[in-house]
Amino acid sequence: MGPVTTLTVLCGDLKPPGMRDVEAAAEVRYTGEAGLAEALRGADALFVYDFLSTAVPGAWHAADRVRWLHIASAGVDPVLFPALRESDVVLTNSRGVFDDAIAEYVLGVVLTFAKDFARSLDLQRESRWQHRESERIAGKDVLVVGTGPIGRAIARLLRAAGMRVTGAGRRARTGDPDFGTVHASGELPRHLPWADYVVAVAPLTEKTKGLFDARAFAAMKPSARFINVGRGELVVTADLITALKTERIAGAALDVFETEPLPPENPLWTMENVLVSPHMSGDYLGWRDTLGEVFAENFRRWLAGEPLLNVVDKKLGYVPGAV
Template identity: 80%
Template sequence: MEKPVLAVLCGDDQARNLTESPAMQPIESAAVVRYTGEAGLADALRDADALFVYDFLSRAVPDAWHAANRLRWLHIASAGVDPVMFPGMRDSDVVLTNSRGVFDDSIAEYVLGVILTFAKDLHTSLDLQRASRWQHRETERIAGRSVLVVGTGPIGRAIARMLRAVGMRVAGAGRRARSGDPDFGDVHASGRLVDHLPGYDYVAAVAPLTEQTKGLFDAAAFAAMKPSARFVNVGRGELVVTADLVEALRTGGIAGAALDVFDTEPLPVDSPLWTMRNVLVSPHMSGDFIGWRDTLVEVFADNFHRWQTGAPLRNVVDKQLGYVPSDR
């Protein structure tokens, strides 16, 4: 039986990790594997049956799509699928799967960590330590404080469970309003987000990037928040109108922000976000625990086995919604 052809999009610095991964060895025996960077993607896609986008930050797939004459399945090594969500892909018969589930708990730990950093003023303590200054301060409790998690998928649920475990009051915002949710309790409709933002001390953005969520956090959203509120973005940079966020932080419209994702990455060196005292910046790493790269390959390998044997694939994305539909 003819082996399927698998194209694998990876950066030069990622190829070694892939080729040395034990999870790829059975795949290399079962398929013709074409490892490629962005420049060679079109050639690798010709007559390929499947595409593994291991370089999940790459935006090369749309430009190479014309060569995908036989493609049946595309898997991306991330939970977000916006780098491969374009009209040609959306309108095709190609099945799209993602790596949902890998980063849930790690991102939840990050969100708890930055909330504690703000509440306990840990960033100031580090500055004072470096200056050899003994300056007593009082800090905030997080127990009893309220959090709105915007995005009710698996990552949002992991965040909700972790924050509830430390005594915070959590609600969600998603496509439809409901009550009695096992993780969020109340879920507000994200279409009416501005109506609900005033009630929360922290707002965590983890929604997928879609036409409906792009620019969701704009001047009106930040104006609706408490002046004492802190904003955390672990979703997508494009969820936020950056200029509006900068203005809200500069004028005291909100008290602070922890940002792991940005509409331009790397964050430009001249961005005012770097030097704002009330901002915590991290370089798109909130979910990246030690060993995550290998885990992503293992997730793909499991789905490859399913695809090859005709079993149902995991994490099939609804291409019209732009994410894997939740059961809840």
């Protein structure tokens, strides 16, 4: 594999940090969505730093030499379109950057629900002293749907807090070091009724799209809370809204949505039993620097002809492993 001479970086106005060594070794073309097609002509590799962009499929016709595409996220669905899937282009992601931060977010919203922090803040603003009792989280049952690195980090942290955690993944198994028991996600409705908290963190594939629909929410206990830190398209939003309005489930914490930004008129914004955050559960201080470091290391490996990190199986839609 010869050295890369031209690298296109889809970044908009915000360029990735830590690119000095990369710029010294290649011609780097920084571009926004409008100039992507032109910047792809003659390029050997593409770095999708703007990982929320959906511009790559429409510009791909100009990618006449690209052999490697790296995306600055764990999810690869924005770039896993048919032409790329069927090509010989190597796809890598930024797996590992967000694991612990997202796990902390999940623990945080679990505690927010259990300790009724949102209500405490409302009462504080009203200068009202209203004593309440809160829930314990120790001993509560959690089902983590998605058993990749992020799901495993969530399982470890919630277990450390005294919660009982099992997983749901591509294949059922026992004796898993982080989950103990892993159920098959294809049989999800069978395993939802006992969970106090259901955490969605599965990769978005044809099999997981719309996984949480009316049937899934109907299978949950009325006291269950649903947390989505995976992909918005894992959920049929209308079915979730109905489940919340009818108190089929007790609440939801949502960091990702089918449409982002979440439209102002969406009822999720104003529901008392819903926590909304703007796709930020993995974004900690310094995360952009870490993304730049991950790409720079893979770029060094590319130039040296060494095996790349985080190579995605384009048929599966994620880096192979125990999921």
